[in-house]
Amino acid sequence: MSSSKKSSDGKSSEIEEAVASLTMPFNKILLTSSDGESFEIDEAVARKFQIIAHMIEDDCAGKAIPIDNVTGDILSKIIEYAKKHVVEPDEDEDEEAKKKLDSWDAKFVEKLDLETIFKIILAANYLNFEGLLGFASQTVADYIKDKTPEEVREIFNIENDFTPEEEEAIRKENAWTFNG
Amino acid sequence: MSLKNIVREFRVKNKCKAIGRRGRSHIAPEGSSVSSSLSTNEGLNQSIWVDLPPELLLDIIHRIESEQTLWPARRDVVACASVCRSWREMTKEVVKVPEVSGLLTFPISLRQPGPRDDPIQCFIKRERATGIYRLYLGLSPALSGDKSKLLLSAKRVRRATGAEFVVSLSGNDFSRSSSNYIGKLRSNFLGTKFTVYENQPPPFNRKLPPSMQVSPWVSSSSSSYNIASILYELNVLRTRGPRRMQCIMHSIPISAIQEGGKIQSPPTDFINQGKKKKKPLMDFCSGNLGGESVVKEPLILKNKSPRWHEQLQCWCLNFKGRVTVASVKNFQLVAAAAEAGKNMNIPEEEQERVILQFGKIGKDIFTMDYRYPISAFQAFAICLSSFDTKPVCE
Numbered sequence: 113m114s115s116s117k118k119s120s121d122g123k124s125s126e127i128e129e130a131v132a133s134l135t136m137p138f139n140k141i142l143l144t145s146s147d148g149e150s151f152e153i154d155e156a157v158a159r160k161f162q163i164i165a166h167m168i169e170d171d172c173a174g175k176a177i178p179i180d181n182v183t184g185d186i187l188s189k190i191i192e193y194a195k196k197h198v199v200e201p202d203e204d205e206d207e208e209a210k211k212k213l214d215s216w217d218a219k220f221v222e223k224l225d226l227e228t229i230f231k232i233i234l235a236a237n238y239l240n241f242e243g244l245l246g247f248a249s250q251t252v253a254d255y256i257k258d259k260t261p262e263e264v265r266e267i268f269n270i271e272n273d274f275t276p277e278e279e280e281a282i283r284k285e286n287a288w289t290f291n292g
Numbered sequence: 293m294s295l296k297n298i299v300r301e302f303r304v305k306n307k308c309k310a311i312g313r314r315g316r317s318h319i320a321p322e323g324s325s326v327s328s329s330l331s332t333n334e335g336l337n338q339s340i341w342v343d344l345p346p347e348l349l350l351d352i353i354h355r356i357e358s359e360q361t362l363w364p365a366r367r368d369v370v371a372c373a374s375v376c377r378s379w380r381e382m383t384k385e386v387v388k389v390p391e392v393s394g395l396l397t398f399p400i401s402l403r404q405p406g407p408r409d410d411p412i413q414c415f416i417k418r419e420r421a422t423g424i425y426r427l428y429l430g431l432s433p434a435l436s437g438d439k440s441k442l443l444l445s446a447k448r449v450r451r452a453t454g455a456e457f458v459v460s461l462s463g464n465d466f467s468r469s470s471s472n473y474i475g476k477l478r479s480n481f482l483g484t485k486f487t488v489y490e491n492q493p494p495p496f497n498r499k500l501p502p503s504m505q506v507s508p509w510v511s512s513s514s515s516s517y518n519i520a521s522i523l524y525e526l527n528v529l530r531t532r533g534p535r536r537m538q539c540i541m542h543s544i545p546i547s548a549i550q551e552g553g554k555i556q557s558p559p560t561d562f563i564n565q566g567k568k569k570k571k572p573l574m575d576f577c578s579g580n581l582g583g584e585s586v587v588k589e590p591l592i593l594k595n596k597s598p599r600w601h602e603q604l605q606c607w608c609l610n611f612k613g614r615v616t617v618a619s620v621k622n623f624q625l626v627a628a629a630a631e632a633g634k635n636m637n638i639p640e641e642e643q644e645r646v647i648l649q650f651g652k653i654g655k656d657i658f659t660m661d662y663r664y665p666i667s668a669f670q671a672f673a674i675c676l677s678s679f680d681t682k683p684v685c686e
Contacts, residue, residue, distance in 0.1 A: 230340050237348060249348065253355040257365070261374035269339035273376050282374045284471050288399045288461045289370040291442055 142176040143191070149184030150176075151191055160194040162240035182235040186228070190235055193220060193244050200243070221251050226267065261286065350382050357386045361395055363429060363441035369397055391664055396429060399461055402443060402474070402668040403490075405548075405555050411649070411661040412668065413614070414443065416675060418656040423448035425679065426463065427660065427672045432653060444474065444672050448679075454479040457676045459669065475516070477673045479680055486677040488520040490543075490669065519543040520670060522677045537623060539593040539674055541666065546589045548665040549627055549642045555665055591665065592636075593625040593647060593674075614659045615651025621658070621678045622651035650675045 141158040143151045159165040164177060179187060196216060201209035221229070229248055236245040256264055261282075265272060274282060353372050360368045373383035387397050394407040406412045415433065417426045427444040430436030446457045447466040456479070462472040475490040492515050520543070525536040547553040598607035606618065615622050625648040627638055648671050649661045662671035 227340060230344070233344070233348060237345065245348075249352050250355055253352050253359070256352070256356055256372065257360070257368050259368070259371060261371045264371060264375050268341040268375075270341055270376050270379075271339070284461075285370065285399055286374060288472075289367050291463060 140175070143187065144176060144178045145182055145184040145187045146180050147183050149187065151187060153191055153195070154198075156198050157191065157194050160197065160241055160243065162242070164239070179239070181238045183231075186231045186235050189224070189228070189232060190239070190241065190244060193217075193247075194241065196220075197243055217247060221247070226252075226255070260290075346378070346382070349379070350386070353379070353382050354386050357383070363396075364439055366395070366397060366441075373398070396441075396443065396668065402461075404667055405664045406662045406666065406668070406671075408664040411646075411663040414660045414662070414668070414671075415440075415653070416658045416660055416672075418658070418679070420656065425457070425676060427668070432659065433657060443668055446477070446672065446676055454481045454483065455680045457673075459673065459676075474669055475519075475673065477676050479677065483680045484524045486522040486680075487518055488522070488670065488673040489516045490519045491516055517543065520673065522674055524677075535620065537595045537625075537677075538628070539625065541591040541593065541670070543587065544591040544665050545587040546591050546627075546636055546638075548591060549639075550637055551639055592628040594628040596624040596626050596646065611649060611651055614649060614661060615653060617652040617654065619652040623678065624649045625674070648674060650678060 139155045140152055141155055141164070143153065143158070143164075145151075155168070158177075159168065167177070182190070196213065201213060203210045224232070229251055233245060233248045233252070236242075236248060255267060259267070264270070272279070356372060357369050360366050369383060369387060373380045373387075387393075388395075389404050390396055390401050390412065391405045391407055394410060394412060396402065396412065412429070413431055414427055414429050415431070415436075417428065417433065419425070425446045425448070426442060427446075428436070428440040429443055430440040433440065442463055444459055444461065445463045445466075446459045449456045449458060457477040458466045458468065459474045459476060460466050460470070460472045461474060462470070465472045467473065468476075473491055475488065477486055477488050479486045519541070521540045523538045523540070525538075544555065545553075548555050596609060598609045600606075601608045609615075609622065609624055611622070611624070624646045626644070626646055627636070627642060629636055629638055629643045645663065646661075647663050647666060650658060652658050658675070660671055660675050662668065666674075
């Protein structure tokens with residue numbers, strides 16, 4: 113959307129440049145986190161977030177979009193993931209690329225603690241970024257695998273709110289379940 | 293219960309929890325050390341996971357349930373149901389009954405009807421020295437090995453009046469007053485008639501204050517229901533041929549296998565919400581009896597008649613590879629199409645369907661495949677009757 117006016121003299125070109133620098137190149141979008149951090153990303157990347165994609169479709173996306181529910185540290189992680197996943201390789205057509213991406217994904221999540229993953233889930237849900245939401249949820253599901261109920265409670269810091277009778281029944285249930 | 297209701301309840305509960313938590317000291321969950329690494333903000337004292345929207349938690353639990361279908365991995369699903377109330381509700385929503393999923397998940401699955409199409413395949417190991425019979429989920433010890441899930445165990449007890457088998461959830465606890473006790477099988481002196489009793493814990497008494505409640509699982513006043521009679525035909529004439537057997541399923545109506553039929557399973561509600569009918573939270577192992585143990589027109593099972601194979605000179609049944617050793621104990625049960633001259637109105641395909649199949653595959657190893665409308669417990673009990681030697685029937 114940069115000005116297409118032909119410059120007749122040097123001054124007009126200055127104005128042109130000023131205008132150009134103020135307005136973003138048409139395929140870039142600026143996201144601002146709740147704590148004021150800004151990220152300039154390609155439109156293709158921004159479209160991974162369905163709520164932004166819809167805004168673009170409905171033509172009500174300005175160039176700068178505030179993301180009120182997400183802090184900068186989380187938003188940067190999400191954008192990092194989105195950039196890698198702009199094009200999803202087809203497992204059948206390009207197995208090599210899919211493997212590489214899976215490996216990247218594994219390393220990406222390995223460095224994150226559970227609290228960050230939780231925040232990513234909430235943010236991905238808010239932004240409607242299905243790919244990352246699914247991936248993060250699966251990561252949490254994998255955390256739970258092969259754990260006893262006590263271990264799960266400990267990991268997620270969840271309170272045991274069963275009554276003593278219910279607790280007794282559950283103990284019996286678990287005795288059968290874990291009887292090998 | 294609809295997801296909307298769960299979500300609404302979940303939100304209300306957590307609001308109240310947040311308010312109540314302010315003045316309370318941190319109580320560590322039982323069996324765990326207080327993990328300082330997690331709760332760095334002692335002031336907050338609240339799990340962030342409590343704020344996870346229910347639909348997202350449901351998705352996570354759903355992922356676990358659909359991935360962990362084989363035992364022992366299936367434990368993870370039961371673990372999810374044991375974390376806290378909201379997780380239990382979610383898990384109960386996600387897990388489908390064996391009739392639908394073909395999977396056994398909770399102990400109660402053993403009392404629920406099997407799937408209509410492909411049977412649930414199990415095997416039974418007999419321990420001659422101790423008189424203990426163990427039912428495992430799996431194709432065979434060779435194929436499933438040590439990882440096979442132990443479902444039920446039975447111990448044979450000799451009495452003056454006949455044999456008795458005590459069925460338990462535990463591999464070594466056969467006490468009738470134990471909460472692991474599921475039921476028993478009792479025979480007459482000749483071993484021609486067996487009665488199957490299923491134990492039903494008494495309903496939870498909401499009128500008593502919590503301090504007065506006796507744990508419903510260990511109670512002498514739990515009722516025992518006669519749910520089936522198994523009859524072996526006396527072979528007085530000593531004619532050659534396989535013995536004939538018949539099972540009258542007192543707790544299963546014939547309508548269950550008629551056109552459009554299904555089994556009603558009224559829940560034993562432990563978390564009563566007054567008028568609101570809710571899926572039971574704590575249905576540890578309550579069966580599908582709901583007070584009505586004898587139906588007017590019970591389902592009758594008969595064993596399929598084998599064909600005489602002229603070349604092999606023996607009686608043959610097509611066990612589809614699941615039975616490999618000839619034995620008089622082997623049988624296939626189908627629904628009796630007619631009884632005492634009366635037509636039972638069973639669709640033809642149902643008449644052909646083998647509801648229970650049992651047979652030998654090795655020394656002290658037998659396979660058991662069962663289908664709707666009988667449950668794992670009922671199937672196991674019927675198979676146990678086959679172990680009692682019946683010289684008069686052979």
